[in-house]
Amino acid sequence: xxxxxxxxxxxxxxxxxxxxxxxxxxxxxxxxxxxxxxxxxxxxxxxxxxxxxxxxxxxxxxxxxxxxxxxxxxxxxxxxxxxxxxxxxxxxxxxxxxxxxxxxxxxxxxxxxxxxxxxxxxxxxxxxxxxxxxxxxxxxxxxxxxxxxxxxxxxxxxxxxxxxxxxxxxxxxxxxxxxxxxxxxxxxxxxxxxxxxxxxxxxxxxxxxxxxxxxxxxxxxxxxxxxxxxxxxxxxxxxxxxxxxxxxxxxxxxxxxxxxxxxxxxxxxxxxxxxxxxxxxxxxxxxxxxxxxxxxxxxxxxxxxxxxxxxxxxxxxxxxxxxxxxxxxxxxxxxxxxxxxxxxxxxxxxxxxxxxxxxxxxxxxxxxxxxxxxxxxxxxxxxxxxxxxxxxxxxxxxxxxxxxxxxxxxxxxxxxxxxxxxxxxxxxxxxxxxxxxxxxxxxxxxxxxxxxxxxxxxxxxxxxxxxxxxx
Amino acid sequence: xxxxxxxxxxxxxxxxxxxxxxxxxxxxxxxxxxxxxxxxxxxxxxxxxxxxxxxxxxxxxxxxxxxxxxxxxxxxxxxxxxxxxxxxxxxxxxxxxxxxxxxxxxxxxxxxxxxxxxxxxxxxxxxxxxxxxxxxxxxxxxxxxxxxxxxxxxxxxxxxxxxxxxxxxxxxxxxxxxxxxxxxxxxxxxxxxxxxxxxxxxxxxxxxxxxxxxxxxxxxxxxxxxxxxxxxxxxxxxxxxxxxxxxxxxxxxxxxxxxxxxxxxxxxxxxxxxxxxxxxxxxxxxxxxxxxxxxxxxxxxxxxxxxxxxxxxxxxxxxxxxxxxxxxxxxxxxxxxxxxxxxxxxxxxxxxxxxxxxxxxxxxxxxxxxxxxxxxxxxxxxxxxxxxxxxxxxxxxxxxxxxxxxxxxxxxxxxxxxxxxxx
Numbered sequence: 001x002x003x004x005x006x007x008x009x010x011x012x013x014x015x016x017x018x019x020x021x022x023x024x025x026x027x028x029x030x031x032x033x034x035x036x037x038x039x040x041x042x043x044x045x046x047x048x049x050x051x052x053x054x055x056x057x058x059x060x061x062x063x064x065x066x067x068x069x070x071x072x073x074x075x076x077x078x079x080x081x082x083x084x085x086x087x088x089x090x091x092x093x094x095x096x097x098x099x100x101x102x103x104x105x106x107x108x109x110x111x112x113x114x115x116x117x118x119x120x121x122x123x124x125x126x127x128x129x130x131x132x133x134x135x136x137x138x139x140x141x142x143x144x145x146x147x148x149x150x151x152x153x154x155x156x157x158x159x160x161x162x163x164x165x166x167x168x169x170x171x172x173x174x175x176x177x178x179x180x181x182x183x184x185x186x187x188x189x190x191x192x193x194x195x196x197x198x199x200x201x202x203x204x205x206x207x208x209x210x211x212x213x214x215x216x217x218x219x220x221x222x223x224x225x226x227x228x229x230x231x232x233x234x235x236x237x238x239x240x241x242x243x244x245x246x247x248x249x250x251x252x253x254x255x256x257x258x259x260x261x262x263x264x265x266x267x268x269x270x271x272x273x274x275x276x277x278x279x280x281x282x283x284x285x286x287x288x289x290x291x292x293x294x295x296x297x298x299x300x301x302x303x304x305x306x307x308x309x310x311x312x313x314x315x316x317x318x319x320x321x322x323x324x325x326x327x328x329x330x331x332x333x334x335x336x337x338x339x340x341x342x343x344x345x346x347x348x349x350x351x352x353x354x355x356x357x358x359x360x361x362x363x364x365x366x367x368x369x370x371x372x373x374x375x376x377x378x379x380x381x382x383x384x385x386x387x388x389x390x391x392x393x394x395x396x397x398x399x400x401x402x403x404x405x406x407x408x409x410x411x412x413x414x415x416x417x418x419x420x421x422x423x424x425x426x427x428x429x430x431x432x433x434x435x436x437x438x439x440x441x442x443x444x445x446x447x448x449x450x451x452x453x454x455x456x457x458x459x460x461x462x463x464x465x466x467x468x469x470x471x
Numbered sequence: 472x473x474x475x476x477x478x479x480x481x482x483x484x485x486x487x488x489x490x491x492x493x494x495x496x497x498x499x500x501x502x503x504x505x506x507x508x509x510x511x512x513x514x515x516x517x518x519x520x521x522x523x524x525x526x527x528x529x530x531x532x533x534x535x536x537x538x539x540x541x542x543x544x545x546x547x548x549x550x551x552x553x554x555x556x557x558x559x560x561x562x563x564x565x566x567x568x569x570x571x572x573x574x575x576x577x578x579x580x581x582x583x584x585x586x587x588x589x590x591x592x593x594x595x596x597x598x599x600x601x602x603x604x605x606x607x608x609x610x611x612x613x614x615x616x617x618x619x620x621x622x623x624x625x626x627x628x629x630x631x632x633x634x635x636x637x638x639x640x641x642x643x644x645x646x647x648x649x650x651x652x653x654x655x656x657x658x659x660x661x662x663x664x665x666x667x668x669x670x671x672x673x674x675x676x677x678x679x680x681x682x683x684x685x686x687x688x689x690x691x692x693x694x695x696x697x698x699x700x701x702x703x704x705x706x707x708x709x710x711x712x713x714x715x716x717x718x719x720x721x722x723x724x725x726x727x728x729x730x731x732x733x734x735x736x737x738x739x740x741x742x743x744x745x746x747x748x749x750x751x752x753x754x755x756x757x758x759x760x761x762x763x764x765x766x767x768x769x770x771x772x773x774x775x776x777x778x779x780x781x782x783x784x785x786x787x788x789x790x791x792x793x794x795x796x797x798x799x800x801x802x803x804x805x806x807x808x809x810x811x812x813x814x815x816x817x818x819x820x821x822x823x824x825x826x827x828x829x830x831x832x833x834x835x836x837x838x839x840x841x842x843x844x845x846x847x848x849x850x851x852x853x854x855x856x857x858x859x860x861x862x863x864x865x866x867x868x869x870x871x872x873x874x875x876x877x878x879x880x881x882x883x884x885x886x887x888x889x890x891x892x893x894x
Contacts, residue, residue, distance in 0.1 A: 121761040121762050121763050122762050122763060122764055122765060123763055123764065124764070152761060152762060153761060156760060156761060208563060212563060313876075313877075313880050314880050314889070316883065317883045317884060331793060331795075331796070332792075332793065333792060333793070333873070334559070334560055334594075334595070334792040335560070335561065335562060335792060336560060336561075336562040336563060336564065337560045337562075337563065337564040340560055341876055342873075343873045343874075343876050343877045344873065344877075345877045345881075349877075349880065349881065353883065364761055365758050365759075365760075365761070368758075368760075369758075369803070372799065372803075372853055375853040375854060376799070376853050378854075379853060379854045379855075379856060380856075383856055384877060384881065385881075430853065430854055431852060431853065431854070432799060432802030432803060432805075432806060432851060432852055432853045433802065433805065433806045433852075434806075435806060460762070461762070461768070464762075464768045464769075465713070465738065465741070465768045465769035466738075466762075466768055466769030466770070466771060469769065469771050469773070470771060470772070470773050470807075471760045471770075471771050471772060
């Protein structure tokens with residue numbers, strides 16, 4: 001379980017019992033004795049659920065996102081929540097009934113790895129806001145401060161059934177900064193999109209990218225330099241944490257300790273060590289991942305998921321033991337040397353080893369058809385003799401990513417009481433011909449393929465050729 | 472020792488089995504030729520060529536019989552625009568023959584010829600062909616000059632990959648082209664028109680080292696461009712926005728002999744009728760639906776379907792490492808309005824026609840090269856797969872280093888380190 005950030009497998013604490021740290025509402029005292037607060041949520045979500053009548057889907061085939069398949073049943077959503085699955089569901093007078101014969105209903109797809117808004121369309125230097133490539137460790141930067149909500153990619157992703165996503169900084173840096181989880185709801189500011197109460201992610205990167213970017217800018221220039229960089233960063237964060245712990249202990253003892261200088265970089269890293277920020281690490285090769293599993297144990301933190309992870313199939317058993325997810329493409333390979341051993345069975349092989357498998361995009365095109373990525377992976381697994389049901393495979397698209405983002409209590413599966421983030425597909429979504437016909441976020445219909453006049457259109461596309469066209 | 476030698480022999484002969492004649496019976500065959508679809512077909516392959524495609528049973532004595540009941544057979548897919556054979560890993564991993572810096576020898580890039588650079592031992596060959604891609608157009612992606620050199624049509628088999636050298640020349644006239652050539656379309660098009668005029672002027676002239684030549688292009692470039700202006704070598708023009716595509720149509724009207732093929736044509740749907748009227752076919756990416764630049768604001772998944780509806784021939788398949796995904800691209804084009812048969816044509820016969828290699832490949836017709844794929848079902852569907860591929864009549868061993876990696880790691884913790892396993 002990735003949700004509550006416990007570290008059941010990481011019992012080797014290293015003298016960090018004082019790791020109490022600053023949580024959101026904890027206070028320190030000014031010399032006057034008044035509490036001073038570090039607001040750890042200075043950019044709060046301004047997301048609002050859209051009012052929408054209850055909807056009853058009838059005669060629909062359901063993949064519930066946690067391994068269940070229900071044929072020709074009904075699903076009722078109301079007041080933003082899933083009310084129930086089953087033929088006994090009945091409509092009240094204000095309920096909209098959708099006769100979904102032959103169609104499929106699934107949880108909305110959640111992408112754990114997107115750069116929409118930080119590398120938006122149109123691209124170009126003016127919009128290149130995804131990599132703070134000025135130092136190898138930039139834990140102090142937050143992706144949400146780069147997100148341009150008018151990226152038309154958000155609406156394209158919506159038409160592909162994406163209801164939530166994590167937007168990450170790029171992978172130029174050892175520590176790239178904070179990622180943010182958003183609802184795929186159009187907004188004017190990023191706060192309008194932020195997923196309420198979702199924990200932050202921390203983007204880190206293994207391998208070729210950091211050493212290429214910094215090789216001629218003071219280093220690191222090698223993989224060993226990379227690893228030294230992660231370890232020193234964690235050691236610095238531990239030291240920072242200790243300075244605050246000491247401050248609190250002395251304050252409680254009635255002394256008048258000097259308040260440590262706030263350091264935004266080390267604050268983020270310290271929160272990651274505590275498990276309050278979830279670590280998402282770009283890592284291709286099995287040996288790089290093996291090294292990072294040991295760094296994780298050395299500093300007693302949790303890597304929530306490796307991203308790209310094209311060689312996870314080589315160490316899937318170890319990833320299962322350490323409880324680290326792999327966020328993967330179905331079949332990308334070979335675009336750089338650390339991706340040379342990518343195979344089409346990576347995702348099903350990770351799943352078959354009982355490790356956590358996630359389908360991710362890292363692409364403004366891929367995010368539009370993650371169901372197709374899952375379908376290809378599922379098919380290649382089947383051809384290799386891996387017997388996985390389509391219902392189980394849908395975990396790669398909704399529940400596993402929701403767990404990796406710390407939002408599984410709210411979304412990621414069709415369970416009673418959860419957010420009604422659902423997609424109605426025109427056919428079995430493992431087919432290339434299936435299209436997301438209706439997409440609901442918190443029970444509100446936000447995309448209806450058959451009603452072009454109601455499609456959201458970004459400010460950028462307004463008044464341009466192709467405005468409001470089928471995209 | 473004996474065992475090791477034996478394995479060595481197996482390795483050398485593993486890529487294809489020995490040439491045989493085959494009878495493949497029982498499948499639904501999409502010939503993509505005049506026979507259209509043939510149910511319960513018998514296909515005879517003799518001496519590497521298609522000898523017959525016919526409904527029902529025919530005598531098959533002397534042929535190796537292959538049962539394909541409930542299967543679907545299509546021509547081998549043709550990669551419409553790739554760098555196959557030119558690159559293993561393009562990025563920070565050594566020589567990449569698909570890109571070049573400017574040289575003194577050529578000042579436009581037209582003379583460069585990828586036929587010299589094709590390496591059939593590239594792992595991309597086997598990875599692509601076992602997924603049903605049997606041939607491809609391959610060319611450089613970037614020369615930092617006006618033209619991306621002369622491309623070739625290749626077969627994705629091990630021994631004799633070159634099907635047609637000097638098969639096409641390509642040029643970009645959109646934002647990317649303008650950025651590379653002077654920073655403006657005003658520079659780029661003036662340059663291109665001047666070069667075309669020079670090439671026309673040079674037709675019939677001797678261009679030996681001792682001949683005087685005062686043109687802007689080098690002699691080597693001129694020699695490469697003459698077949699283009701004569702209409703013998705197609706000119707691929709990458710254009711995205713409507714205004715650029717209109718320029719391409721005007722170019723075609725100024726130079727009616729030149730065989731123009733559009734690449735991308737992202738906003739082509741806006742002037743589809745004019746493209747059809749000018750008989751300009753298009754190689755496009757049907758998944759491109761974002762305004763990456765100001766020259767593709769009206770990008771849409773409907774482009775392929777709308778162009779086809781207007782009568783434009785559409786080809787699909789611009790990828791290299793993952794050219795095997797071309798059928799998914801076509802499937803998405805079909806999901807967005809392209810008729811299914813046209814989706815398959817976009818991967819086969821339409822590609823062969825625009826490169827003028829349709830006498831060799833692209834359809835299953837008597838006398839053509841026996842490049843075909845036995846599919847488990849609908850070749851455009853994600854849940855179906857290529858089960859057996861034939862190239863030039865040879866039954867391909869359905870292995871690649873990726874399938875070997877898969878098989879090596881399919882069972883972990885088997886006692887010995889994985890590296891002892893040689894699937």
